[in-house]
Amino acid sequence: MDIQSCVEVRNEWDIVSARQLGRNMAKELGFGNVDQARITTAISELARNIYLYAGRGKICIEPIDQLGRKGLRIVALDNGPGIREIRKVMEDGYTTSGGLGAGLPGVKRLMDEFSIESTVDVGTEISATKWLR
Amino acid sequence: MTAKDALTERYQDLLSVYLKAKTETTLYKGQQFSRKLLEQQISPEDLVSLHIQVMDELFPDMSEEMRDSFDFLLEAMIGYGFAYREHQSLRDKQQQLESEIEVAASMQQTLLLSDVPEFDQLDIGVVSVPAKKMNGDYYNFVKSGNSLSVAVADIIGKGIPAALCMSMIKYAMDSLPEEQMKPHLLLENLNRVVEQNVHSNMFITMFHGVYEPESHKFYYAGAGHEPGFFYHAKEDEFHDLIAKGLVLGVSRTTTYHPYEKMIEVGDMVILLSDGVTECRTSKGFIEREEVVALIRKYMDLPSQKIVENVFQELDRLQGFELRDDFTLIILKRLV
Amino acid sequence: MNLQINQDQINETYELNLTGEVDAYTAPKLKEVMLPLTEKEGNIVIVDLSGIEYMDSTGLGIFVGALKSSKANHSSLKLRGMTERVKRIFEITGLTEVMDIESGVKGEAL
Numbered sequence: 082m083d084i085q086s087c088v089e090v091r092n093e094w095d096i097v098s099a100r101q102l103g104r105n106m107a108k109e110l111g112f113g114n115v116d117q118a119r120i121t122t123a124i125s126e127l128a129r130n131i132y133l134y135a136g137r138g139k140i141c142i143e144p145i146d147q148l149g150r151k152g153l154r155i156v157a158l159d160n161g162p163g164i165r166e167i168r169k170v171m172e173d174g175y176t177t178s179g180g181l182g183a184g185l186p187g188v189k190r191l192m193d194e195f196s197i198e199s200t201v202d203v204g205t206e207i208s209a210t211k212w213l214r
Numbered sequence: 215m216t217a218k219d220a221l222t223e224r225y226q227d228l229l230s231v232y233l234k235a236k237t238e239t240t241l242y243k244g245q246q247f248s249r250k251l252l253e254q255q256i257s258p259e260d261l262v263s264l265h266i267q268v269m270d271e272l273f274p275d276m277s278e279e280m281r282d283s284f285d286f287l288l289e290a291m292i293g294y295g296f297a298y299r300e301h302q303s304l305r306d307k308q309q310q311l312e313s314e315i316e317v318a319a320s321m322q323q324t325l326l327l328s329d330v331p332e333f334d335q336l337d338i339g340v341v342s343v344p345a346k347k348m349n350g351d352y353y354n355f356v357k358s359g360n361s362l363s364v365a366v367a368d369i370i371g372k373g374i375p376a377a378l379c380m381s382m383i384k385y386a387m388d389s390l391p392e393e394q395m396k397p398h399l400l401l402e403n404l405n406r407v408v409e410q411n412v413h414s415n416m417f418i419t420m421f422h423g424v425y426e427p428e429s430h431k432f433y434y435a436g437a438g439h440e441p442g443f444f445y446h447a448k449e450d451e452f453h454d455l456i457a458k459g460l461v462l463g464v465s466r467t468t469t470y471h472p473y474e475k476m477i478e479v480g481d482m483v484i485l486l487s488d489g490v491t492e493c494r495t496s497k498g499f500i501e502r503e504e505v506v507a508l509i510r511k512y513m514d515l516p517s518q519k520i521v522e523n524v525f526q527e528l529d530r531l532q533g534f535e536l537r538d539d540f541t542l543i544i545l546k547r548l549v
Numbered sequence: 550m551n552l553q554i555n556q557d558q559i560n561e562t563y564e565l566n567l568t569g570e571v572d573a574y575t576a577p578k579l580k581e582v583m584l585p586l587t588e589k590e591g592n593i594v595i596v597d598l599s600g601i602e603y604m605d606s607t608g609l610g611i612f613v614g615a616l617k618s619s620k621a622n623h624s625s626l627k628l629r630g631m632t633e634r635v636k637r638i639f640e641i642t643g644l645t646e647v648m649d650i651e652s653g654v655k656g657e658a659l
Contacts, residue, residue, distance in 0.1 A: 113263070114263060114266070114285070114288065115259055115260060115262075115263040115288065118259060118288050118289055118292055119259070119292065121289075122289075122292045173300050173303045173304050173307065186300065186303070187296045187299065187300065190296075190299045190303075368606075370606040370607065370609065370610050414613070414614040414617050414618070415580070415607075415610040415611055415613060415614040416610060417609075417610060417613050417642075419641075419642060437643070438641060438642035438643045438644075439641075440641060441641065458643060459643055460642070460643035460644070460646065460647060461613075461642045461643060461644070463613075464613055464616070464617070464644075464647065465647065488606070492605075499634075538605075
């Protein structure tokens, strides 16, 4: 089993690489096909945000084991402009990309655990975990 | 067997039956099943996965491409899953907001409730119905000494901001010594308060009157409010109750003109808000004459019955959907 | 529920020709166009309402706001071409006494 693997995100192709990495690791861990799709989509959304708003960052994925409970953790990191109003960004219906239902609240619902830290002009770190059922 | 297994089995049964004999009945059953799935909060992508699983079971020799196509469909469904979950969340939020508005509306009811006072010489009828949950129309009766004062106002702006403004007026009115007040002076006072405190696009129309039973005189003044009617029993005629004046809140220095009328036995003073005259029927806007005709129809009943009947007819004409807050007040001199 | 605003300008004189309805839905659009014009000293803002079939009190509120702004900023606001129905609301609310409204009312808009 791999330890943490990371993908640099600088362009749209990197989003695909991050997805691929995530799907492989999820499959290896034993996630079912729907959960694989969910994890991959979560990675996709986070990578896309990095690409659209920060320009550059990275997605790190690692398998985790907590007292026998297995899961997969995704961490999205960037040194971009940061999020000014985190509360607003976590509210349903708020969207800057004109998409329907996606955004960070959507990612949060795809995964089991979610946390976000962001400082204006410094950067953003988002962490999301899905547990094996 | 877990709930999920039970669902899978059921789906498999339904699908197999359908594939053997494509009946409308089975399709109907399929629809009803989806209702059950929604109750269990099964998301769109879960359903596709269920389908894949069942298809695998039923057709182990399914072609590679067919199988792959389902994987592709699954990915595409995730987007719908997003929308579905956001919708759920927004619906919960909406329910919460609705109950908060209920609370605010009942609070407003309590705060602004004006009892219709008993008054010897007058038979008073009042109906005031909001278009949305909170009322932008305001009416107030105050018994002071021997006289009765009545005010009707309409805040321009609907819903919650309007109603909040209304509360402000009530408190301003309750704290002005009304016995000394002549209606035109009250309006001047109120105008200054409003001008300083409302948003530049808001204004208030208002009518204020005082009935003095000794002289049987009704003193009144208006600030841009929809004219009411006056029924003169001796002539058996309805006239417009004109009280010209600028709406409240536009200019600090506005002055108001005092009016007065003698009220004889059988006469009626009818006050309303523009929700009455803005009723739209299938033929277009209602004319003031039609409102008068309605009042005339029920004229011999007690005032409360008159206003209720008029409201019911206008409500019906509009298909029971109010466009604006509706307020109608009738004061009839009995003795 | 639809409002069209056609704008013409000659130096400091702005002419707005309105068509449709001014109500709670369309009022913000009118405010967005009209209010900034009244905020500049010396501007002359002429609003032609012959194409307006219906205005409700929200619409009226926009004109009240524009009136206050023109007074505060020393610009001028004129209204003209109102139909009977629209003129009536300006009359009842007393605004005809404080606003520059050209008479010569056109007939009811068909």
